[in-house]
Amino acid sequence: MQPGVVILILKVAVIAVTVLWIGSLIALASGNTKLHGRINIAFFSLTLAALLGLEVLVRLISPGLFDNYQHHAENAMLLHLIFSVPSAVLLFVMLFTGLKQQRQLHIAGGILFSVLWTGTFITGIFFLRHELP
Numbered sequence: 001m002q003p004g005v006v007i008l009i010l011k012v013a014v015i016a017v018t019v020l021w022i023g024s025l026i027a028l029a030s031g032n033t034k035l036h037g038r039i040n041i042a043f044f045s046l047t048l049a050a051l052l053g054l055e056v057l058v059r060l061i062s063p064g065l066f067d068n069y070q071h072h073a074e075n076a077m078l079l080h081l082i083f084s085v086p087s088a089v090l091l092f093v094m095l096f097t098g099l100k101q102q103r104q105l106h107i108a109g110g111i112l113f114s115v116l117w118t119g120t121f122i123t124g125i126f127f128l129r130h131e132l133p
């Protein structure tokens with residue numbers, strides 16, 4: 001598989017889960033906290049599945065797949081990872097604090113998560129080029 005194809009698949013996945021996440025915020029704003037929680041459990045599971053799939057691909061199935069790509073797009077990839085790695089870690093905190101109803105931590109985390117996810121989205125969709133070799 002070409003690295004560009006993998007990047008394109010991940011872009012579609014990120015757009016899809018972002019639509020879900022925005023839906024969860026609309027549910028929250030409408031006062032439907034239960035729906036917000038349910039949508040975000042799906043958001044968490046799908047995002048983690050995509051991340052795990054990517055890790056299995058680049059570590060086990062095709063190590064070195066992105067070697068050449070990274071050479072072409074080192075800065076864009078680094079910038080993307082600065083946002084995406086912390087947001088992946090924060091996802092666990094968000095799920096836990098949401099389920100445990102630790103409201104203040106959850107809301108504070110939510111503000112940080114929104115910044116990090118927006119950065120992940122912008123750098124992933126617009127900065128990483130899927131047409132590179």
Ligand code: HEM
Pocket residue numbers: 025028033034035036037038040041043044091094095098099101102103106107109110111113114
């Ligand atoms: C901008 C981001 C977010 C904000 C502002 C936000 C805000 C909230 C608020 C105010 C509640 C109600 C808490 C309570 O009454 O104790 C809640 C519940 C919840 N949130 Fe979030 N949240 C955000 C993102 C997330 C994310 C990313 C996840 C999961 C990965 C998540 C999972 C949950 C869950 C599971 C609940 C519990 C729902 C229930 O009680 O049935 N939230 N959230």
